[in-house]
Amino acid sequence: MSLVPDISELLARARADLRMGVPVALTDDSGFSVLAIATETLTAQRLADLRSVGEDPVVAVTVRRAETLKARAYDGDLARVIIPMDADIAWVQAVADPSDDLNAPMKGPLMTRRQGNANLHRIAIALAKSARLLPAAVVVPIEDGRSFAATHGLTCIDHASAAPHLADRSELHEVAAARLPMEVSEAGRLHIFRPEDGGEEHYAVEIGRPERDKPVLARLHSACFTGDLMGSLKCDCGPQLRGALAQMGAEGAGVLLYLNQEGRGIGLANKMRAYFLQDQGFDTVEANHRLGFEDDERDFRLGSDILKSLGFNSVRLLTNNPAKIAMMEKTGIAVAERVPLKVGETAHNRGYLATKAAKSGHLL
Ligand SMILES: Nc1nc2c(ncn2[C@@H]2O[C@H](COP(=O)(O)OP(=O)(O)OP(=O)(O)O)[C@@H](O)[C@H]2O)c(=O)[nH]1
Numbered sequence: 001m002s003l004v005p006d007i008s009e010l011l012a013r014a015r016a017d018l019r020m021g022v023p024v025a026l027t028d029d030s031g032f033s034v035l036a037i038a039t040e041t042l043t044a045q046r047l048a049d050l051r052s053v054g055e056d057p058v059v060a061v062t063v064r065r066a067e068t069l070k071a072r073a074y075d076g077d078l079a080r081v082i083i084p085m086d087a088d089i090a091w092v093q094a095v096a097d098p099s100d101d102l103n104a105p106m107k108g109p110l111m112t113r114r115q116g117n118a119n120l121h122r123i124a125i126a127l128a129k130s131a132r133l134l135p136a137a138v139v140v141p142i143e144d145g146r147s148f149a150a151t152h153g154l155t156c157i158d159h160a161s162a163a164p165h166l167a168d169r170s171e172l173h174e175v176a177a178a179r180l181p182m183e184v185s186e187a188g189r190l191h192i193f194r195p196e197d198g199g200e201e202h203y204a205v206e207i208g209r210p211e212r213d214k215p216v217l218a219r220l221h222s223a224c225f226t227g228d229l230m231g232s233l234k235c236d237c238g239p240q241l242r243g244a245l246a247q248m249g250a251e252g253a254g255v256l257l258y259l260n261q262e263g264r265g266i267g268l269a270n271k272m273r274a275y276f277l278q279d280q281g282f283d284t285v286e287a288n289h290r291l292g293f294e295d296d297e298r299d300f301r302l303g304s305d306i307l308k309s310l311g312f313n314s315v316r317l318l319t320n321n322p323a324k325i326a327m328m329e330k331t332g333i334a335v336a337e338r339v340p341l342k343v344g345e346t347a348h349n350r351g352y353l354a355t356k357a358a359k360s361g362h363l364l
């Protein structure tokens with residue numbers, strides 16, 4: 001029935017639950033059920049309650065975080081770290097959160113689970129990550145997840161229905177657009193796109209009236225609160241944003257997509273955790289890994305979805321990032337030309353830009 005939430009709506013609801021620190025029930029076809037809570041939003045009370053409803057809780061972490069913790073990842077892409085009986089909330093959260101890694105290295109070795117299947121743990125991590133929390137969850141087996149969820153008013157996610165949708169992006173629809181005269185051009189127009197699952201909105205700034213049947217000067221800009229708005233010297237985002245708009249204004253036509261994928265898709269809180277690690281000497285890629293993330297967690301398919309919905313199928317792309325070009329081509333937007341965007345190098349971001357060139361393939 002259409003009044004009952006479908007699986008993508010249930011996944012969106014589960015993300016909201018995890019952000020609030022509410023557990024979700026996960027089940028699979030074999031009759032296995034667990035409760036999962038994001039480690040970051042876990043409280044001491046809920047940890048005690050989880051222990052009272054099931055035995056042998058674990059912290060599920062990504063293989064990236066497991067490498068930092070020197071914990072064996074028997075499940076390939078993740079590890080199930082056994083929570084000792086006497087471990088408290090601070091211990092559990094330190095498994096996921098690297099802020100104290102150097103001050104108070106965890107008393108190891110951490111024991112990880114080898115037997116059993118980690119499918120539900122994988123869903124829990126994916127949900128925490130897409131909720132822009134640290135990618136880790138406390139997971140405890142329970143008897144019958146479906147009836148437990150019904151009794152306690154929890155969201156219940158079934159593995160077989162959820163797995164094919166975890167990497168999906170929700171369909172975007174334009175919800176509003178209006179004229180926006182700007183410094184770079186009086187002929188500006190702002191379009192707002194909203195995903196069906198109620199997630200982050202993304203924006204398109206159209207300058208002039210670019211012809212739809214020719215390659216449009218385009219930029220896929222990922223949100224950077226610190227660089228775009230605060231004038232941070234740690235990255236080149238602000239100058240790139242303003243440089244791209246200025247070039248579009250000068251040419252009289254262009255489209256800038258402002259994608260709300262802050263911190264290369266990990267969210268601003270996690271980006272600040274990464275900055276804290278960078279202050280301890282790790283580079284931008286190492287910091288992401290220590291937090292449990294990949295180098296880049298963005299989904300550039302959003303960009304091609306928006307371009308297509310505006311009627312564009314070919315771009316002159318303002319970027320130094322070959323991954324953006326590859327993703328555009330792969331998702332049906334032809335990149336007729338790469339237009340370099342080299343602005344805003346400072347003494348503070350020189351190392352960051354060098355790391356992006358050395359480790360992420362950015363073009364110099
Ligand atoms: N995780 C993380 N994200 C960062 C850091 N510094 C900047 N960012 C984010 O990196 C993203 C940069 O986005 P873009 O400007 O599209 O940059 P890009 O992938 O380098 O590609 P081009 O600028 O097109 O060459 C933004 O989302 C920033 O918030 C950092 O140290 N760690």
Ligand SMILES: [Zn+2]
Nearest residue numbers: 224227235237
């Ligand atoms: Zn930035």
